[in-house]
Amino acid sequence: MDSHHHDIIRLAWSRRFDLGDSEFRPGVRHVHVDENATSVTFVRLGDSSALIGPESALGAASEMSDDDLAGGRIKELGSGRTTGPIVLSYADDAGTTIDRHDPLISHDRAHVNELESACAPDDVIAAGLTHKGSWFTLLADDAPADAAAPLASAGYAEWQGLLADVGVLTAPDARRQGNGQVVSRLATNEAFDDGMIPQWRCHADNVVARRLGARLGFEEWGVLVSIEVG
Template sequence: MGLSSRTLWTLRRYWADRLGVPPEAFEKSGGTVGNAEEGGIQLFSHGDSQIVGVPGPLLDAAEDRSETEIPLDAEDEDAVHGWLTRFDGIEQAIGPTFYGYADRETFTPVESDARALTAADAAAYRSFQRSIPDNEWEQGGTQFTPGETVGLFVDEELVAVAGFDVWEGVLAHLAVVTRPDNRGHGYGRSVVSQATEKAFADGLLPQYQTSDAWPWSVALAQDLGFHRFATAYLGVYRR
């Protein structure tokens, strides 16, 4: 079972607005260019559609290129990176990135002892954060908010944490980190499951974003019923 038509409608309109294109761009084959100030050039591949959001200074150059020049195979990483870095001011290309979403019809929760952390868990949270390498915390760390942040304890030690940021009142952008010496036991999946439940309770659509270079992270999301809506790349714009 895939994402519901209502969920797809919501996602197409949300991302069309973010990328500066009409919602119909996500339902037609080929490339569409829009004006989007997202810190670089974003390329979203959704089925047969290629949506490119471009900062104002590069918009003319992007529109001058024919649709056939937009890479249509999102799995051809070299072609996409080469296309992005040919624009003036783009210093590097990042991707491919998995953008996955779950709705109540696709979500497959897991039973666990994961729970919302309380103020009494602050010391355990600080100890947990110190155990995570800085670069990993930047990628998946979440702010400690009692009653909101989800954690899982094993033998009285906090081993995994998840939470989410709210994007424009629509999406719950999930983040998850597991203690390095406690990985491979499903703890990350457990806290993401609980955080996803909370997102639904708050009336939000949960979003799981991760690099396709981390298949274990993609698998975590898919095991919970997250479906790939888009494969995305970012050309980082030097301002």
């Protein structure tokens, strides 16, 4: 990615947190006091970062380095539920190869619902397809289209008209067969066509998802972590 793409990503995250458009600046940590926040959130994008939360919790957090916060020391700030670390990855080039000849694709929400019902709740939450749109669901081709089972689905949510936050979900018995890669490629290609930068988010411990993102051309460029502080 070039500096122009980096600027767009920073701008989208600034607006995501209702910060000033230029608060994510290279080499700078922006600290934003939000007394209505019930958590402390740390976001790093390249060499810029932001720390957001109530003032009572930000004092201790400000003494920690970016590496400390991203690496888990944020847990020292509270005893509530921790989110992350979530790796943030971005793509700047559309790949046209989907490695599947004439796949049977559905854009129907009903097929997404059917797929979610066959998957573990944690996987469904991680994919977040319920909060996304522009779904591409790959259907099995061993039955008529109106009775075909969903194998994998990917979709994206539009962030500030700048980023396309992509999620993917694959049926348990259809994994490690390239199905997730097919639908993810279709979703990212459409995001590019709509003029947005695709964003890939996954937990740092999710090696499979990080490898899939790399195969799709996503570059890891940031991290998100937060903890509830009451």
